[in-house]
Amino acid sequence: MKHINKRYKMLTVSICALPLAILLSGCTAFQIGEEIAKGRMELMYGDPKVALPYFQRAAALDPDYVTNFTLLREGVWTYVGRANYASGNLAEARKALERARSSYAEDDLAKIYLGLVLARDGDQQRGVREIEAGLTGLADWLDFIEFYHPAGYYWDPAKKIRSEARRNLAMIKGRDVNWKDLIANVEGIGGEMEREIDRAWQDEKRDRERDKENQSTSLIKKGSLSAPF
Numbered sequence: 159m160k161h162i163n164k165r166y167k168m169l170t171v172s173i174c175a176l177p178l179a180i181l182l183s184g185c186t187a188f189q190i191g192e193e194i195a196k197g198r199m200e201l202m203y204g205d206p207k208v209a210l211p212y213f214q215r216a217a218a219l220d221p222d223y224v225t226n227f228t229l230l231r232e233g234v235w236t237y238v239g240r241a242n243y244a245s246g247n248l249a250e251a252r253k254a255l256e257r258a259r260s261s262y263a264e265d266d267l268a269k270i271y272l273g274l275v276l277a278r279d280g281d282q283q284r285g286v287r288e289i290e291a292g293l294t295g296l297a298d299w300l301d302f303i304e305f306y307h308p309a310g311y312y313w314d315p316a317k318k319i320r321s322e323a324r325r326n327l328a329m330i331k332g333r334d335v336n337w338k339d340l341i342a343n344v345e346g347i348g349g350e351m352e353r354e355i356d357r358a359w360q361d362e363k364r365d366r367e368r369d370k371e372n373q374s375t376s377l378i379k380k381g382s383l384s385a386p387f
Contacts, residue, residue: 190216190223190234197237202352206244213237224262228355229303229313233258236268240348243271251275266295270348274341282337289344290330296351297323312358312365319350 197212216223216234223234239254252275258268273288297320303310314320326343329335 186219190219191227193219194223194225194234194237197241198352201237201241201244202349206241210238210241210245213241222261224265228359229307229309230267230299230351230355231262231264232267233262233265235261236265236271239268239275240271243275248275248279252279264295266292266299267348267351268292269295270344274344274348277337277341282335286330286335289340290327293323293327293344293347296347297327309358309362312361314354319347319354322347322350 193212193216197209197216200206200209200212213234217238220234225232235254235258239251239258242248242251242254252272255268255272255275258265259272262268269288269292271292273285273290273292276282276285276288279285300310300314300317300320303313322343326340326347329340329343
């Protein structure tokens with residue numbers, strides 16, 4: 159009987175602890191998202207050295223975190239690596255981006271920035287392979303979502319990012335690679351892709367709000383709703 163009571167108490171404690179665990183998990187996810195959001199703003203428009211601690215805190219909370227607020231999945235270590243890269247700390251950038259590559263194989267921005275780090279650090283042979291893989295993956299991904307995802311229409315609608323990616327892929331395949339130009343161009347592509355996350359979201363949000371407004375107007379005209387006086 160005592161054995162049964164003990165098991166019952168353990169089960170009760172486990173059941174009671176479950177909502178708390180879910181709550182804490184939700185709080186952690188919110189905190190990570192907040193750190194990433196603040197870091198992104200600094201990375202894109204401010205100081206990468208200020209961005210770095212935000213990304214490091216997010217990585218400490220969940221080392222396996224991959225963004226889920228956008229179609230473009232980007233690992234937390236990619237952000238850590240990019241902030242280090244933009245700050246000129248190539249050694250730390252390489253560590254973070256190597257980890258990003260091993261954590262989430264489909265992270266094309268991790269490939270691109272690891273390639274940039276390697277190229278700047280003297281390993282141009284491997285660097286060009288990483289850059290080529292990242293640019294190819296990014297361009298193909300944009301093509302894929304354009305045709306197979308409802309929100310793909312909002313991503314790179316003028317195909318400027320894809321065109322620039324493929325122009326630089328052609329440069330890589332040429333006999334003589336101008337590394338100065340290639341690095342500058344690829345850095346530009348990486349920055350534009352990050353900004354495209356926000357542009358796509360804003361355009362989609364604008365269309366949703368317009369459709370909602372048009373639907374409400376249509377219902378009012380049909381007499382389904384009463385217009386306020």
